[in-house]
Amino acid sequence: xxxxxxxxxxxxxxxxxxxxxxxxxxxxxxxxxxxxxxxxxxxxxxxxxxxxxxxxxxxxxxxxxxxxxxxxxxxxxxxxxxxxxxxxxxxxxxxxxxxxxxxxxxxxxxxxxxxxxxxxxxxxxxxxxxxxxxxxxxxxxxxxxxxxxxxxxxxxxxxxxxxxxxxxxxxxxxxxxxxxxxxxxxxxxxxxxxxxxxxxxxxxxxxxxxxxxxxxxxxxxxxxxxxxxxxxxxxxxxxxxxxxxxxxxx
Numbered sequence: 001x002x003x004x005x006x007x008x009x010x011x012x013x014x015x016x017x018x019x020x021x022x023x024x025x026x027x028x029x030x031x032x033x034x035x036x037x038x039x040x041x042x043x044x045x046x047x048x049x050x051x052x053x054x055x056x057x058x059x060x061x062x063x064x065x066x067x068x069x070x071x072x073x074x075x076x077x078x079x080x081x082x083x084x085x086x087x088x089x090x091x092x093x094x095x096x097x098x099x100x101x102x103x104x105x106x107x108x109x110x111x112x113x114x115x116x117x118x119x120x121x122x123x124x125x126x127x128x129x130x131x132x133x134x135x136x137x138x139x140x141x142x143x144x145x146x147x148x149x150x151x152x153x154x155x156x157x158x159x160x161x162x163x164x165x166x167x168x169x170x171x172x173x174x175x176x177x178x179x180x181x182x183x184x185x186x187x188x189x190x191x192x193x194x195x196x197x198x199x200x201x202x203x204x205x206x207x208x209x210x211x212x213x214x215x216x217x218x219x220x221x222x223x224x225x226x227x228x229x230x231x232x233x234x235x236x237x238x239x240x241x242x243x244x245x246x247x248x249x250x
Contacts, residue, residue, distance in 0.1 A: 015052070025074065117146055118192065121194070123182060135149060145250050149185050194244065195216070
């Protein structure tokens with residue numbers, strides 16, 4: 001197909017009624033449709049219909065043949081394929097497979113890929129302060145990318161008041177926090193373990209499957225004023241969140 005032929009064909013299709021008529025004839029297949037059938041299907045007045053059919057025929061897209069008192073029009077499928085081939089000639093460096101459209105059945109529509117959040121376990125001894133704040137900060141700052149859990153090798157009875165106050169001071173959720181034993185999370189599909197105290201590092205258990213781990217110790221503010229808890233909170237937010245991003249490639 002020459003450039004001029006392609007322009008003529010595309011110009012013939014560049015009108016809503018003609019495009020509708022052409023698609024109707026393509027759908028009808030090799031048998032085509034007589035003018036009356038096209039008129040009934042499109043509700044286009046006879047004079048206008050005749051003009052559009054002549055334009056499509058001039059563009060080489062349809063052919064008409066006389067059948068007694070009627071004229072039957074048929075889509076020229078060879079011309080259609082030539083036009084498509086001309087438009088896609090040398091596409092993607094002539095690698096046809098690189099840009100071939102993929103077709104799906106009605107129950108196989110391509111679904112958007114949704115990344116599964118990585119599970120991070122923050123581990124300390126008592127799970128009453130640093131690891132609790134780290135869990136909340138990771139779930140907040142890396143929401144959708146990380147699912148953070150926390151646990152302790154020797155969990156305390158409750159979360160430290162200073163840790164809860166420091167989280168509340170930053171507008172972070174702290175309801176429902178409680179110390180958990182590491183045994184309770186051993187069967188989780190953990191992607192990264194972060195130990196935040198030296199004792200937890202030394203007594204870190206062996207998990208059912210290999211797990212990447214890092215050690216990032218923080219000051220223990222137990223028994224100190226709220227300002228100490230806030231400083232530890234901010235230190236965790238600065239260093240631990242960044243470290244998790246780096247080690248998980250986020």
